[in-house]
Amino acid sequence: MVDDRDLLKVVSGIIGEERTSDDCCMIKVGDDNIILSTDMLHESTDFPRGMTDWQIGWMSAAVTLSDVASCGAVPLALLLAAGLDEPERISGITAGAKDCCERFGAELAGGDIDFHSELTIVTTGIGRVEDEYYxxxxxxxxxxxxxxxxxxxxxxxxxxxxxxxxxxxxxxxxxxxxxxxxxxxxxxxxxxxxxxxxxxxxxxxxxxxxxxxxxxxxxxxxxxxxxxxxxxxxxxxxxxxxxxxxxxxxxxxxxxxxxxxxxxxxxxxxxxxxxxxxxxxxxxxxx
Ligand SMILES: Nc1ncnc2c1ncn2[C@@H]1O[C@H](COP(=O)(O)OP(=O)(O)OP(=O)(O)O)[C@@H](O)[C@H]1O
Ligand SMILES: Cc1ncc(C[n+]2csc(CCOP(=O)(O)O)c2C)c(N)n1
Ligand SMILES: [Mg+2]
Ligand SMILES: [Mg+2]
Ligand SMILES: [Mg+2]
Known part of the structure; x- marks a missing residue:
C-alpha cells in the first residue's frame, strides 16, 4: 500500500525537497514574497454525504486559505477549478467559495470548468507575506x-x-x-x-x-x-x-x-x- 506521502517523496526527488516540505511555496517577485498553494478535493474522499454544494465550495476554499494562513501570509486571491458531474452544481459551489473568500479577505478571482465523472475541485490560493513574517x-x-x-x-x-x-x-x-x-x-x-x-x-x-x-x-x-x-x-x-x-x-x-x-x-x-x-x-x- 502506498500513500500520498510516499508519492511526495518521488516528486521531491524530481523538483527538490524544499519545494515539497511546506504547506505552500514562496516565490519572490521584486520585493514581494508571493505564497502559492493548491489542493484537490473530490466527492468520495472529502465531501461527506449530506453536504450542500455551497458547503462544498466553502470547504474547498477553506482548505487552501488554511495553507496560505499557515505561512503567516495575508491571502489575496483564490482560483477554483471545478470538474463537475452535474452542470447545475456550479452555482452553489461558486457561491460557497466566494463567501469563504470574502470572509477571510481573499477574492475568488478565477478558475476553470470541465466535466468529470466524480465531482472534483481544485483550489489554488495566492497570498503575500513579508520576509520577517514568512x-x-x-x-x-x-x-x-x-x-x-x-x-x-x-x-x-x-x-x-x-x-x-x-x-x-x-x-x-x-x-x-x-x-x-x-x-x-x-x-x-x-x-x-x-x-x-x-x-x-x-x-x-x-x-x-x-x-x-x-x-x-x-x-x-x-x-x-x-x-x-x-x-x-x-x-x-x-x-x-x-x-x-x-x-x-x-x-x-x-x-x-x-x-x-x-x-x-x-x-x-x-x-x-x-x-x-x-x-x-x-x-x-x-x-
Ligand atoms: N504533485 C505535486 N507536485 C509538486 N508539488 C507537490 C505535489 N503534491 C504536493 N506538492 C507540494 O508538497 C508540499 C506538501 O504537500 P501536502 O499536500 O502534503 O501539503 P498540504 O497541502 O499542506 O496538505 P493537505 O493536502 O492536507 O492540504 C506542498 O508544498 C505542495 O505544494
Ligand atoms: C471522508 C472525509 N474525511 C476527512 C475530511 C476532512 N477533510 C476535508 S479536506 C481534508 C484534508 C485536505 O485534503 P487533501 O489532503 O486531499 O488535500 C480533510 C481531512 C472530510 N471532509 N471527509
Ligand atoms: Mg497544509
Ligand atoms: Mg493543502
Ligand atoms: Mg495537499
Missing part, C-alpha cells in the same frame, strides 16, 4: 514548545456521527487571523493540521529535523471528542506551531501548549511512539 515547517528548535490552535478532533467526531460537530466538518474556518498574529509574534515554525495532529507532527519533525514529546492530558478536547480523535483525525484546520516559551500568550489567539520540541527525531506521546497515521490518500498497488 513561516515554514522548518524552524522548530529543541527547547521550543509545540502548540495547537482550536480544538482538534471535532471534524473527526462528526465523521463518526456526532451531529453537534457537523458544521466543524463541512464549514471549516481557516485560521487566517491566527496565522498572521502568530507569525507577527515570532513563532519558529508553523503548519496547518488538515491531516490530523499526529501526521502533522511527523511532517514538522521531518522538515525541522527535530522530535516532539507531547502529553495526552494537554490535548484540548471538546466535549465528546476522544484524545484518539484529537490526535489522528483530520479536517479541523487549526494551526500547529512551535515557539520559544516567552512568546505566549499571543493576544487574540486561542491556543494550547501540547508539548515540547526535542532533538531525538521521535514523536512521542507520554513517552510512547505516536502512530504515523491520519487522513491520507492510499493506493493498493505498489509503485
Amino acid at each position: 513561516k515554514t515547517r522548518r524552524g522548530a528548535k529543541p527547547g521550543d514548545i509545540v502548540c495547537v490552535t482550536g480544538t482538534p478532533g471535532c471534524a473527526g467526531a462528526a465523521l463518526e456521527g456526532s451531529e453537534r460537530y457537523w458544521k466543524n466538518l463541512v464549514e471549516p474556518l481557516p485560521a487566517v487571523r491566527e496565522g498572521r498574529l502568530l507569525a507577527v509574534a515570532g513563532v519558529s515554525s508553523m503548519m496547518d493540521v488538515s491531516d490530523g495532529i499526529a501526521l502533522s507532527l511527523y511532517d514538522l519533525s521531518g522538515s525541522s529535523c527535530v522530535g516532539f514529546e507531547i502529553s495526552m492530558d494537554n490535548l484540548p478536547l471538546s466535549p465528546g471528542v476522544s484524545p484518539e480523535m484529537a490526535l489522528y483525525s483530520g479536517g479541523d484546520f487549526g494551526l500547529l506551531f512551535t515557539c520559544g516559551r516567552d512568546i505566549l500568550p499571543v493576544t487574540g489567539v486561542d491556543c494550547t501548549v501540547i508539548g515540547v520540541v526535542t532533538d531525538s527525531g521521535e514523536v512521542l506521546c507520554d513517552g510512547v511512539l505516536v502512530e504515523r497515521r491520519g487522513y491520507s490518500h492510499r493506493w493498493m498497488e505498489e509503485i
